[in-house]
Amino acid sequence: MRRNLSAAVLSGVLAVSALAGCGGGDGDSGTASGDDKITLGFSQVGAESGWRTANTKSIQESAAAAGIDLKFSDAQGKQENQISAIRGFITQGVDVIAFSPVVTSGWDAVLQEAKDADIPVILTDRAVDSQDTSLYKTFIGSDFVEEGKKAGDWLVKEYEGKSEPVNIVELQGTTGSAPANDRQKGFADAIAAxxxxxxxxxxxxxFKRADGKTxxxxxxxSTPDIDVLYAHNDDxxxxxxEAIEAAGKKPGTDIKIITVDAVKDGMTALADGKINYIVECSPLLGPQLMDLAKKVDAGEEIPNRVLTEETTFTQEQAKTELPNRKY
Amino acid sequence: MTSILKNRLFWPAAILVVLLAVNVFTSNQFITIRDGHLFGTLIDILRGSAPLILVALGMTLVIATGGIDLSVGSVMAISGAVACLLISDLGDQNAVGPVLLIIAASIGISVLFGLWNGALVAIVGIQPIIATLILMVAGRGVAQLITDGQIINVQSGPYATIASGFLLAVPVAFLIAVAAVALIVLLTRRTALGLLLESVGGSPTASRLAGIGAKRITVMVYMVAGGFAGLAGLIYSANIKSADSISAGNLIELDAILAVVIGGTALIGGRFSIAGTVLGAILIQTLGVTVVAVGVPAQATLLFKAIVVVALCLSQSPAFREKVFGRLKPRPALRAEVAQ
Incomplete structure (x- = not known):
């Protein structure tokens, strides 16, 4: 009796973890294709920030609007989850695979499997470092080096004509991730002179609020005079x-703050004068992605690099833009 | 002298002292008084370690009964999510009464999740690692459902106080942890409860035959672990004034188990050390702060932490100590040979 019960609960656990593996995935995972509706398998990094949830929402909504059958999978920030999700998509025989890689390296094997199965792959928002660029069709997303550069350029302009030392601290994103590497590089290059x-x-x-605070x-x-904080995301x-206020300093005044992303919470802080400058990294690439998926599926040629449209915000601009921010 | 050296907590304590000494040099203010309360690196460490102390405390009791609780991180996420959702719906977020009520309700829910774990382990008879794995995986999903996948912001002064506030110049979060530790020490060392826990961990069958309600005790420790995890989740979310259901308590079960092991509690159950666990939790927090303070590059932080933990585990291994330090001591074995 007990053995049977354990077996029953164990299969329950397996079912639960299978569900969690494609957390938020809607509908059953029966084999796709057959009809003319395009099936897109999308593996998301996770939901580590407001930016990411806006990105997820944009993709889900634009898929519904474009009449594309979306198989959505959440990797919860782990590469192994993402690899198994992509393998799952290959087994299910989806028409197009898109994913936002958790880290830049280690994708060759699974991408080769997709290529062997003749399923085109689109990278969204983050790049991979594979030497063989034929493993994926295109990469749609922001230019993170450019974002870092914009942040650095603003700082250079802010301190133009001043020669006193400027001490900068940097909060990097997830170690090894493309946005962390590139935003660091772009910023360093811009201020190098x-x-x-x-x-x-x-x-x-x-990329987390609690870690940013700690x-x-x-x-x-541990650092006597901090003049500037450069954080790789708003969160x-x-x-x-929070940490700066607890230390009795005034964020935005005593310590100038530059961040990247421009999510609603960040924009609110910018409008309140607690952040000085935000470089936008738009998560709303859903419509562009669906467009590319349709073209790829129809066998059309597409550029191998597609940029999302982005801007930057000062405190004044944030006040006007804030009411329109949905994410 | 040798008795101090032989104490199993000597080496963790020594490493903690070394790490703290490093921080004395790297920080502007190690400990000082500002705006009428204590301030400095040491205070940051104590305040920051409160959630881990609470979680590890519950974990110690569970491990003492021969179990394990993997779901603590998810319970943290749930309790933070529940609290922030309810507080964000309040008309006046700064009203103390309702906030206290919400805090109590969140802890109550966490205790119920502990009851679920305990029931699966003690009554249904599932292996603890599997039973709590269910909630570990599903619980985070529940937390995400509660917050609808968003980060919920709150602007409640009373709520923020439990993480960032000060009472009698000491951080409230640390006081909460101290109170929890004191309560558990009192219950386990001043009553027979500690003995009962150890006997259940040693042999549940023998305990039952001796007339101890082994099942009841097992269910109880999971409930306590759930409640402490819930409290830790509240401190975590109050610290950032928002509920982040993805990262709250992520992988904290492993840190908690490490803290318990550093503290000298055996994973197979039986004897346990509350003081050791607290020492372990503070050590882990200090290590995290030290890594940032000395400027270890982000790419190397995990390696740095690994080296310290390996050194720590080696120092606690009797076999390793015998090999390295054995020759320095007079050898009773040699005398025995002569006698033959």
Whole structure:
């Protein structure tokens, strides 16, 4: 009796973990194709920030609008989940696979499997470092190096004509992820010419609010004069603001803050004067992605790099833009 | 002297002291008084370690009965999500009464999740690692359902106090952890409860035959672990004034198990050490802060942490200590040979 019960519960566990594996995935996972409706398998990084949830929403809504059957899978921030999700899509025989890679490396094997199965792959928002670019059709997303550069350019302009030392601390994104690597590089390149600019501390906050706060607390304790904080996303910046306020300093005034993303919470802080400058990284690439998926499925040629449309915000611009922010 | 050296908590304590000493040099203010309360790196460490102490405390009791609780991180996420959702719906978020009520309700829900775990383990008879795995996986989904996948922001002064506030110049979060530790120490060392826990962990069957309500005790420790995890989740979410159901308590079960093991509690159950667990939790938090303070590059932080943990585990291994330090001591074995 007990053995039977355990077996029953165990199969329950398996069912639960299978469900969690494609958390939020709607509908059954019967084999696709057959009809003329395009099936798109999409593997999302997770829901680590407001940006990401807006990205997910944009993809789900535009898929419904475009009449594309979306198989959505959430990797919960783990590469192994993403690889198994992609393998699942291959087994199900979807028409197009799109995914936002958790990290840049280690994708060759699974992408080769997709290629062997003749399923085109579209990378969204983050790139991979595979040497063989024929493994995927295109990469749609922001240019993270450019984002880092925009952040650096603003800082250079802000301190134009001043020669006193500027101590910068940096909150990096998830170690090894493309946005973290590229935003770091773009920023460093942009400020390289100014010898008075110095990045005194740089550590990962994993794109998370709580980590941003903890790391900033330690930065504040271990670095005498911080003039500028550069955070690779809004959420870490928001966490850092809490730490700066707790240390009795005024965010935006005592410490200038630059972040990337421009989600609603970040824009609110920008409009309140707690952040000084935000470089936008738009998550609303759903419509463009659906367009590409249709073209790829129809066998049309598409450019191998598609950029999303983006801008930057100062505190004044944030006040006008804020009412329109949906995410 | 040798008795201090032989104490199993000597090496973890020594490493903690070394790490703290490093922080004395790297920080502007290690400990000082500002705006009428204590301030500095040491205070940040104590405040930051409160959630881990709470979770590890519950984990110690569960492990003492020979079980394990993998679901603590998910319970943290759920309790933070419930609290933030309810508080964001309040008309006046700064009203103390309703916020306290919500805090109590969130902890109550967490205790119920603990009851679920305990029932699966003690009454249905499922292996603890499997029984709690169910909630570990499903619980995070529940938390995401509650928050609708969004980060819920709250602007409640009383709620933020439990993480960032100060009482009598000491961080409230740390006081909560201290109170929890004191309560558990009192219950396990001043009453027979500790003995009963150890006997259940040692042999549930023998305990039952000796007239101990082994099942009841098992269910109870999972409920306590759930409640403490819920409290930790509240501190976590109050710290950032928002419910982040994805990252709240993510992988904290592993840190908690590590804290318990560093503290010298055996994973097979039986004897347990509350003081050891607290020491382990503070050590893990200090390690995290030290990594940032000394400026270890982000790519190398995990390696750095791994080296410290490996060194720590080796220092606690009797076989390893015998090999390295054995020669330095006089050898009773040699004398025995002569006698023959």
């Amino acid at each position: 100014n010898t008075n600019f110095k990045i005194v501390k740089s550590q990962t906050g994993d 790391v900033m607390e330690t930065f504040l304790q 870490m910046g928001l966490g850092a603001i």
